[in-house]
Amino acid sequence: MIQHYLILSIILFCLGILGVISRRNVFTVFMSIELMLNAANLAFITFSRLHLSMDGQVLALLVMAVAAAEAALALAVVILLHKHKGNLDTNVFSLLKG
Amino acid sequence: MHDFLSILPLLIIVGGAILLMLLSAFEKVQVEIASFISMAFFAAAFFVQLLVGCGPETVVFAKIFNGMLVTSNFTMVGGLIILGCGFFTAMSAHSYFKVNLFCTLEFYCMMMFAACGMLLLTMSQELISAFIALEIMSLSIYILVGYDRANVTATEAILKYLMLGAFAGAFFTMGTALIYGGTGTTKFAGIATMISATPAAHPFLIAGSFFIFAALLFKVAAFPFHAWVIDVYDGASTPVTGFMATALKTAVFVVFANFLALSAGMHSSWITFLFWVSVLTMFGGNLVAIGQSSLKRMLAASGIVHSGYLLIALVAISTDHFTGSVIGYYLAAYAVGTLGIFAALSYLGGKDEKRGTFDDFKGLAQVRPYSAAAITVFLLSMAGIPPTAGFMGKFYIITSAISAGQTALAVLGVISSILSMWYYLRLVINMYFYEAEDSFEIAGSPLATAGTFVLVVCVFAIGLYPIII
DSSP, X not given: OHHHHHHHHHHHHHHHHHHXXXXXXXXXXXXXXXXXXXXXXXXXXXXXXXXXXXXXXXXXXXXXXXXXXXXXXXXXXXXXXHHHHSOOBGGGOOOSOO | OHHHHHTHHHXXXXXXXXXXXXXXXXXXXXXXXXXHHHHHHHHHHHHHHHHHOOOSOEETTHHHHTTOBEEOHHHHHHHHHHHHHHHHHHHHHHHHHHHSOOOOTHHHHHHHHHHHHHHXXXXXXXXXXXXXXXXXXXXXXXXXXXXXXXXHHHHHHHHHHHHHHHHHHHHHHHHHHHHHXXXXXXXXXXXXXXXXXXXXXXXXXXXXXXXXXXXXXXHTTOGGGOHHHHHHHHHSOHHHHHHIIIIIHHHHHHHHHXXXXXXXXXXXXXHHHHHHHHHHXXXXXXXXXXXXXXXXXXXXXXXXXXXXXXXXXXXXXXXXXXXXXHHHHHHHHHHHHXXXXXXXXXXXXTGGGOOOBTGGGTTHHHHOHHHHHHHHHHHHHHHTOTTSHHHHHHHHHHHHHXXXXXXXXXXXXXXXXXXXXXXXXXXXXXXXXXXXXXOOOOOXXXXXXXXXXXXXXXXXXXXXXXXXO
C-alpha cells in the first residue's frame, strides 16, 4: 500500500521536471516547480508513515512554508516581467547571451 | 553561556537586519546611513565571532534545536569570511549607489538577511534546517540580483536565477525526503550511524545524496550546472555580484564539506563522481572564461574555475579527523581577491556600469596607477602567484590532493591554473601597455576605494599568515 503513494510522488516529481524543461511560459514553469516540491512533501509523509514517526509530517509543513515564500517572490517577478515585456514567454528574454 | 556566545554573531546580524527593516519605514533615514548601520553590524558580528572563537565541535542548544546546529572552528572561519564579505560589500555598495540611483534602505536589509541565512547554513547539521537556511539566503539574493527594477537585464537575470534556483531547491527537498526514507532521520549524525551500521548502501540513500549533490553543485556553479552563473553575475549590479561570488560560495561549500565528511562511507562512495566533476568544472570554466570580453562575465567564469579547485579540496578531505582547514583557507584567499576586484569595479565602473569590458580599462595604469596596481594584485592572487594569498591557497589544495593519493587531480589543477593566467594577465596587459583613452573620472564616495586598498593588505596578510605562524 505504501509503495503506491511513493510511486505517485515519483510520478508527480517527474511531471514537474518535464514541465520545467518543456514549457515556455514562466507561470507554468513556476507551477511545475511547486508540483515538484509537493511531490517531495508527499514522499515525506509516506516515509513518516513507513517509519512510524511524526518527523516527516513536521518536515513537510516546513517545506510548505518555504514553498509559500518562494511562490510570493516568483509572482512578484512574474508581474515585473509582464510590465517589461507584456509577455511571459521565456523566449522573449534573451538579452544575456555570449 | 558558551552556546549563546557561539550564535551571538548570527543574532547580531538578525537584529541588524530587523532594525534596518523597521527603519526603512521612515522617510527621513537616508540610504547612506543604512549602509553605515549595516557596516557597523557586520563589523561588530565579525569581532564577536573572532573573540568568541569556537574550539572543538559543540552542539548549540542541544535541547532546544535538537542537535540541528553545530559550531566548530570550520564554521567559525566560514562565518568570519561571510561577515567580512558583508562588510566590504556594504562599503563598495555605498560608493556604487552614489552614481547608480536605484537604492533604497531595503537593499542593506536584504543583504543582512542573506548573511544570516549563510551563517545558519554553515552551522546546520540537519538537512531540513540546511534547506531552510539555503532558502533564506537564496530568496534574499534573488531580490538583490533584480534590485534595479527598471533595468531589463537585471530582471532577466533574476528570472533565470529564480527559475533554476527553485528547480535546484526542489531537488534538494526530494533528496532530503529520499534520505529520510532510507535512514529514518535527516540529522547528519543519524545518517552517519545508519551508514556505518549497514554496509550495503540503501538505494534511497544513494538517490537522495545524488539529488542533494546536484542541488549543491548547482549553487556553487560546478560543471553540468554552471551555465546560469555567467548571465546572472552579468545582470546583477557589481557589489551584489561580488557578494554572491564570495559569501554565497563560502556558505555552500562549508555545508557541502560538512555533509560529505559526515561519514567515510559517504565520502568514499562519491569520490570518483566528485573527481570528474572537479576536472570538468576547472577546464570547462577556463574555456568559458577565455572567450569573454566583458570583465564581469570573465570573473563569473573564473569563479567556476575556483569552484573546481575547491572541489579538489573536497575530494581530498579526510573524514576521520575532518577540520576543513584547507577549504577554509582557500575560501578566504579567494574571497579577498574577488571582493577586491569587485570593489574596484564598483567605483571605476561609473554610471550605469558603462565601463565593463577589457577594452574599457585600457591605459588605466597611466591615469590611476594605484587602482591599476590594486587590481593587478587581486588578479595575481586569483592566478596564484606568490607571495599572495591565492598562491598559498592553491599550494595547500595541491598538497592535500597529493597526500590523499590524488596525484592526477593535483597535476590537472596545476595545468588549469596555468591556463587561467591567459585571461587574468590579459587585463593586466590592457591596463599597463596601452595609451589611456578614458579619463576614468570617479564620482561618489571614497569608501569603495578605501575598501579596495584594505583588501590589498588582506591579500598579503592572508598570504603571509601561514609563514609567520
